[in-house]
Structure formats: structure tokens, C-alpha cells
Amino acid sequence: MIITQFGKKRKISRGPMVQHCSEHGNSSEDQCSVCMPGFLLTDDGQCTQHKKVVLRVVGIVLLILVLAVLVWLVDLWGCRRISNQRSLRHARRHCECTKLRMSKQKGRDLWPMTTNLCRTPVAGPEVMLHFNFQVMIIVWALFIGLTWCALIVFYDPALRVLGTKKFGTPRENCILVAWGHDTQQRLMSVKVWFLGCIYIVSFVYFMLLSVL
Secondary structure, three states: OEEEEOOEEEEOOOOOOOOOEEEEOOOOOOOEEEEOOOEEEOOOOOEEEOHHHHHHHHHHHHHHHHHHHHHHHHHHHHHOOOOOHHHHHHHHHHHHHOOOEOOHHHOOOEOOOOOOOOOOOOOOHHHHHHHHHHHHHHHHHHHHHHHHHHHHHHOOOHHHHOOOOOOOOHHHHHHHHHHHHHHHHHHHHHHHHHHHHHHHHHHHHHHHHHHO
């Protein structure tokens, strides 16, 4: 096989290499003649995933699941008769009694959907503390995600693709490994500073939350 490196052509002795290939071609290039099941042979002798097969399999599985759920709902709502009416009435009364309601001064009505569970003790201070914790986690995760996106947009877009690029031929793999090594070393200080700042901000944030 002949490859070009640094403007010079060199001969190397190895067999053709094509991902997801079952039988390679007779030529000296990296080409395939028969791909593995589920992969499609392209015009340049490469194997790509057959998207139609994957979509058909996913569609059939989803259709079977939807039909199974519909059959179960029809059987549950329309085909089954009530065999114990007394137990059903008791279960419904118990369900109504377990619902959270407002005080007697407010008529014992159900709490509206617009109730702020972070400030209103609907079911005690424990539930209010739990929802405050959930809000804190959401804000903390959004802060980390937006900070990382800001670094990608305003500092270096390589932070988004580092470690996620796909490789092809051995030559492309060598180029990708060299680029990844240089980029990783170049951006190492940025990632270290990012983790350090996130650690300090998270510590201060958690301490303020525990006090408040």
C-alpha cells in the first residue's frame, strides 16, 4: 500500500483496514467488498451504519410497546368488571383523606398548583427543605454548565470536541492522537483553573445555603 507522508510517497506492507468490514477487496487500498450485517457499503469501499435498518428496528419495538400499553389500558378500563364495590369506595375515601389540604380557616381546599413549595410548609418543614435542596442542585448544575459553555465560546472551541472525535485509517488515527495530545497539554491549565474555581464557588455556595 502507498501512503503520502510529509510530501513523499512511501510503501508499507500491511493488509487493508476498514472498520465493520467482513471481506476486504482485492485492491491495495483500504476498501471493503462485503460489510458486516447492519452496515452499508459506500462507493469508496467504506462501511457505514445502515440507518434504515436501525430506524426500522426502533420503530417496530416502539410500535409493539405502544400496542401493548393500549391493550392493557383497554382491558383495565373497559373489559374488567368491579368485583368488590365496598373496597373500591373505601379506597377512594382513603385516597381523599390522604390528600394535602389547607387549614380549616381556608375551607380545607386542596393546595393550588401555583403554591411555592420552597416557602410554604404544605407538609411540614422537611418537605420545604427538600424542595429548597432540589432548587439548589438545579442552580448549581446550571452554573457549572453555563460556565463551561462560556469557556468553549469565548476561550477555545476545542474544549467541546476534545476526546470525542472519531478516527478512520491508521494515518488519520495518528494525526488525531497527535492533535489530541497537543491540545490536551495546551488546555490542561484551563481545565485545572476551571475545576479549582468550581470547587471554591461550590463550597461557598453550600455554606451559604446551610446558613440560610
